Amino acid sequence: MSGRKAELVEQVARIRDLDLRLLDRVSREALTLDRNWMVEYARWQSGNWQTMSLYNDSGDPSDVAIRDCEARETTVLEHMPATRELLRSFGLKYMWVRIARLPANTFLWEHSDYRDLADLERHRLHIPLHTNRSATLTLGGARVHLGYGSLWRLVPTNRHGACNLSGPDRLHIIMDCYADDTFRDLTSNLTLDDNDIQWLPEATDGEISAHLDEAVALGKLGYHQAAEHSLLKLFYQYSMPEGMGYDLVIRAYEMMGEHARAEQWRLEKKVKLCLA
Ligand SMILES: [Fe+2]
Structure with a gap:
């Protein structure tokens, strides 16, 4: 395995295959959910990324802002027997479990998680359903x-x-759980196929400056959000140093003479990348 692939496996990896008959039932249950979807973490996204809780401390599926707790099943699992069976089968100590819907043309901007939580060892697992x-x-x-x-x-x-x-919509179960022997046994064999990976190219100076000029032109016309999104989306197109998308938004606003907006984005960068 190459060095950069080994580094990537440290960040994201396949744990194991799941029982497809059970997973298909879970997927069907998820696709028919029509209530309790909540838009939370609005500053972290381009819009309309929605979640619903399956495990939390209140039992309320619309309570979706995660925090450390001793989680129990929410009321929505009463109507999702296959999902309940799957989640119970892992034997994990859950902190929070959500189902998340990411619609077409939607982005969660570059960020790091767990910033405001206690200093405990916790891990995140994903189950794609659709x-x-x-x-x-x-x-x-x-x-x-x-x-x-x-x-x-x-x-x-x-x-x-x-x-x-x-x-179409991407539906994932997102499981935050605390470290224990069950978690360690479950995750003892991590892999990543080359087919799962698309390596991103680095942007040339000319490409970056063309994108910056386009964003400045949009901003000068008053399309501030379109300008911001055009630069933040470069994170999905190029391999970029940490926070470069935010730095480009700041630079664009400085070029426009919009110093208050530039300052606001300096703060956004700190919050999203846990630099504050
Ligand atoms: Fe995240």
Whole structure:
């Protein structure tokens, strides 16, 4: 395994295959959910990434802002017997479990997670329930597609982003759990196929300056959000140093003479990348 692939496996990896008959039932249950979807973490996304809780401390599926707790099943699992069976089968000590819907043309901007939580060892697992090849995580200079049929691990304290370019909706179960022997046994064999990975090229100076000029032109016309998104989306197109998308937004606003907006984005960068 190459050095950069080994580094990537440290950040995201396939744990093992799941029972497809059970997973198909879980997927059908998820696709018929029509209530309790919540838009949380709005600053972290381009819009409309929705979640619902399956395990938390209140039992309320619309309570979706994660925190350390002793989690129990939420009321929605009463109507999702296959999902309940699957989640119980791992024997993990859950902190929180959500189901997340990422619609077409939606982006979770570059960020790191767990910033405000206690200093405990916790881990994040993903189960794709409905997905497509344009739905990927971006991290470690690559885009990685989490395929249906497997259980995956993501280390979300590393910077990462997610996108679903073409649709249909990407539906994932996201399980935050505390470290214990069960977790360690479950994750003892991590792999990543080359087919799961799309390595991203580095941008040339000319490409960066062309994107910057386009964003400045949009901003001068008053399309501030379009300008910001055009630069933040470069994170999914190029392998870029940490926070470069945010730095480009700041530079664009400085070029426009919009210093207050530039200052606001300096703060956004610190918050999203846990630099504050
Ligand atoms: Fe995240």
